[in-house]
Amino acid sequence: MPTHDAPAGPDSARQGALDVLLRRMRVESDFPALSEAIGDINRIASSDREGVNVLSNHILKDFALTNKLLKLANVAFYNQVGGGSISTISRAVVVLGFDAVRSIALSLILFDNLENKAHAQHLKEEFVKVLYAGMLAREMAGNAQVMDVEEAFIGAMLHKLGRMLAMFYFPAEAALILQRVETEGLSDAQASTEVLGVSFEHLGIGIARSWGFPDRLVQSMKKLPDGKIRKNVSNVERLRALAGFANELCEIVLETPDADRSKALGKFIARFGDTVPVTAEQLSRVMEKSMQDIGQFARVVNVNLTHSDFARQASKWAGRAAPPAPTTQKTDAGMPDNVPDVMAALDASVLHEAAPAIEQDTAVRDKRERTPEEVQSILASGLQDVGNSLIDDSIPINDILRMILEAMYTGMGFEHVVLCIKDGRRNAMCGRFGFGDDVQRLVPVFDFSMEGQPDVFLVALRNNADILIADIDDPKIATRIPAWYRRHVPAHTFVLFPIIVKGKPVGLIYADRPHSGDIMIPEKELSLLKSLRNQAVLAIRQSL
Numbered sequence: 001m002p003t004h005d006a007p008a009g010p011d012s013a014r015q016g017a018l019d020v021l022l023r024r025m026r027v028e029s030d031f032p033a034l035s036e037a038i039g040d041i042n043r044i045a046s047s048d049r050e051g052v053n054v055l056s057n058h059i060l061k062d063f064a065l066t067n068k069l070l071k072l073a074n075v076a077f078y079n080q081v082g083g084g085s086i087s088t089i090s091r092a093v094v095v096l097g098f099d100a101v102r103s104i105a106l107s108l109i110l111f112d113n114l115e116n117k118a119h120a121q122h123l124k125e126e127f128v129k130v131l132y133a134g135m136l137a138r139e140m141a142g143n144a145q146v147m148d149v150e151e152a153f154i155g156a157m158l159h160k161l162g163r164m165l166a167m168f169y170f171p172a173e174a175a176l177i178l179q180r181v182e183t184e185g186l187s188d189a190q191a192s193t194e195v196l197g198v199s200f201e202h203l204g205i206g207i208a209r210s211w212g213f214p215d216r217l218v219q220s221m222k223k224l225p226d227g228k229i230r231k232n233v234s235n236v237e238r239l240r241a242l243a244g245f246a247n248e249l250c251e252i253v254l255e256t257p258d259a260d261r262s263k264a265l266g267k268f269i270a271r272f273g274d275t276v277p278v279t280a281e282q283l284s285r286v287m288e289k290s291m292q293d294i295g296q297f298a299r300v301v302n303v304n305l306t307h308s309d310f311a312r313q314a315s316k317w318a319g320r321a322a323p324p325a326p327t328t329q330k331t332d333a334g335m336p337d338n339v340p341d342v343m344a345a346l347d348a349s350v351l352h353e354a355a356p357a358i359e360q361d362t363a364v365r366d367k368r369e370r371t372p373e374e375v376q377s378i379l380a381s382g383l384q385d386v387g388n389s390l391i392d393d394s395i396p397i398n399d400i401l402r403m404i405l406e407a408m409y410t411g412m413g414f415e416h417v418v419l420c421i422k423d424g425r426r427n428a429m430c431g432r433f434g435f436g437d438d439v440q441r442l443v444p445v446f447d448f449s450m451e452g453q454p455d456v457f458l459v460a461l462r463n464n465a466d467i468l469i470a471d472i473d474d475p476k477i478a479t480r481i482p483a484w485y486r487r488h489v490p491a492h493t494f495v496l497f498p499i500i501v502k503g504k505p506v507g508l509i510y511a512d513r514p515h516s517g518d519i520m521i522p523e524k525e526l527s528l529l530k531s532l533r534n535q536a537v538l539a540i541r542q543s544l
Contacts, residue, residue: 017197018206025169034113035211037062038106042212045102052098053402053433056089059101060410060435065108068300072104075296087381088410090402091388094395099150106154107131111301114168124303126164129254129310130157131297133246135290144242144276146235155220155239156246158213162204163188166196189223224248231274241275249283253313261317288318350465372522375411379528382407386535390542397543402433404532404539405509409435412525414511415491420446421507427451429461429508445488446510455482460496461505466530468495471516492516497533501541509533 025031044055060066066089073092074085086092093101111131114123137156141149167174173195180191189199196203201223208218216236224244232238249268256264265280272278278286291314298305305311370378386403389395401419409417416436420429431446433439448457456477460467472481472492491512499507513519521529 014198014202018203021170021196021198021203022206022210025165028169030113031169034109037109037113038211041102041105041109042214045098046212046214052090052093052399053435054440055098055101055105056093056402056406057435057439059089059105060406061437064112065105066410068108068112069101069104071300072108072297073101075300085381086385087378088385088403088406090399090406091385094389094399094403097150099148103150103153107134107157107297108301110157114164123164123167125308125310126160126167128294128298128303128305128308129250130160130164130247132290132294132310132314133157133159133243133250135293135297136246136249136286137242139286139289140242140245140276140278143278144238144245146238146242151217151239152242154213155217155243158204158208158217158221159243159247160200160204161208161221162192162200162202165207166192166200166203170196228270229272229275238275241272245272245276250310250314253317254310258316284318287314291315291318350467370413372524375413376524376528378411379407379525379532382411383528383531383535386532386539390535390539397539398433400539401536404536405433405435407532408509408511408529412511412519412521412529413513414519415513416442417509417511418443418446419507419509422450422505429457429505442489445484448482448484450505454480456480457482457485457496457508461498461500461508464498464500464505466495466497466533468519468521469493470519473516490514493519495519495521497529499533499536499540501537501544506540507536509536 040058041055044051044058059069069089070086070092073096086095089101096104111127114127134153134157137146137152138149141147141152144152146152163174166177177188177191177195180186180195181188184191186194189201192198192200192203198206201221205218205221208221216239219236220240220243222240224241229241229244232241252264252268262280265283269278269280269283291311294311295305382403385407386400389400389403405417405419408414414436416434416439418434418439419432421432422428423430427450429446429448429450431443434443436442450458450461452458454462456467456469459465459480469477469481470493472478472486472494489512491514493514493516494510494512497509497511498505499509511519
């Protein structure tokens with residue numbers, strides 16, 4: 001008896017249309033990079049094994065992202081806990097929390113990747129609205145009984161993801177959808193389904209899933225039903241209600257004539273009264289606070305809010321005349337008198353305080369080359385971060401050591417920086433964590449005994465000597481480079497800063513660059529690096 005395939009249902013048709021759209025997006029040069037960047041952040045956030053160090057390392061690979069994130073970390077709406085300015089990603093995580101840094105990074109990645117096309121102004125307008133929804137959701141999270149304010153922020157930002165991505169990748173279709181909404185009275189969902197084969201909502205949900213967002217955030221992207229929103233006991237439904245609340249308010253702000261404002265607001269408050277209870281007066285204060293916050297964010301990402309229709313309308317609703325103008329906001333370890341003979345062979349490699357300044361025409365083969373003033377500023381800011389953290393007993397020592405390494409890594413433009421800590425049971429130095437490309441593979445390589453023939457690592461530790469090896473193949477020192485290093489580490493130049501507490505070696509900071517002669521450290525920079533190392537000594541001493 002012949003059989004017949006069942007006709008494809010609406011879900012199958014929708015998935016087919018989504019697959020076609022995704023294939024079109026993937027041929028765009030920027031979509032794979034955007035997907036990879038957001039997917040990596042989500043993978044790190046969801047992993048039990050990866051945490052602060054992996055997130056910091058990932059962000060530091062993108063210098064523009066790092067700079068913008070640090071600027072945002074210092075504006076008032078994030079950095080409300082005090083404790084001084086933030087100049088390292090590691091301290092940003094300590095002060096603001098892992099989730100806050102993740103949400104800032106995600107919003108910056110999304111914005112930076114969706115602004116470089118001819119229709120950028122329309123997209124910036126959409127992004128201002130989406131960002132404002134995120135700010136509102138963060139402020140209203142308590143009212144909605146959503147405990148995680150950063151998840152509230154991300155959920156509200158993702159709520160209209162499909163619409164925003166369609167405007168960027170399918171501008172002609174997006175314009176036709178808008179035209180059909182305006183001329184034929186269709187809803188967004190109807191028009192987008194007819195033109196794209198899938199609604200904006202389902203496009204956004206499909207892409208959010210492909211980017212690895214957790215299911216609770218994906219579910220919060222679903223459109224709310226009409227009528228009064230019922231009280232929810234489910235965390236996912238509360239998050240969804242809050243995301244819908246924030247985004248619907250944005251649409252009301254943009255579309256409601258001034259004369260109808262009170263009526264529209266009353267109807268809106270009644271619709272969400274059971275799920276996001278708020279009075280008109282409270283909502284006005286929240287909207288004003290969100291406008292202040294978005295003004296600070298806009299300055300970092302170079303968006304002029306005076307050009308935004310939405311920002312002007314939101315300012316009116318918040319009781320402001322115009323979009324707000326954003327506000328701005330030692331002892332060095334010495335060498336002992338009696339240096340063993342092996343030190344004589346390495347004497348030229350020891351970093352003394354009187355290290356000569358480097359000539360300006362020295363070629364540094366690294367894309368992170370900076371002026372001496374910029375390097376000194378980064379190192380000095382790192383010192384300030386560490387100093388602020390040392391006086392806070394609640395900050396774990398690993399977080400402080402991570403700040404020290406990050407300051408060295410970003411300031412000097414090293415390829416890798418690795419922290420080793422002594423394992424007393426085995427009398428060995430073991431890699432703990434570090435910064436740089438593929439550093440997770442490199443860290444376990446640093447596992448060497450404190451006994452045996454005095455190679456360059458043991459010489460540095462036994463004699464409390466900071467040592468720079470300009471070229472591991474230099475005949476004068478080649479025999480002092482250990483075999484394990486040559487087997488596993490590709491760098492041809494490195495610097496060592498031992499960590500000595502009460503006369504005993506407890507740790508070592510290693511930093512490298514790939515090519516011989518790539519590391520040259522002027523006197524001021526050397527002094528700052530030694531001060532950072534000395535902060536590590538102090539941190540470990542305080543923890544004992």
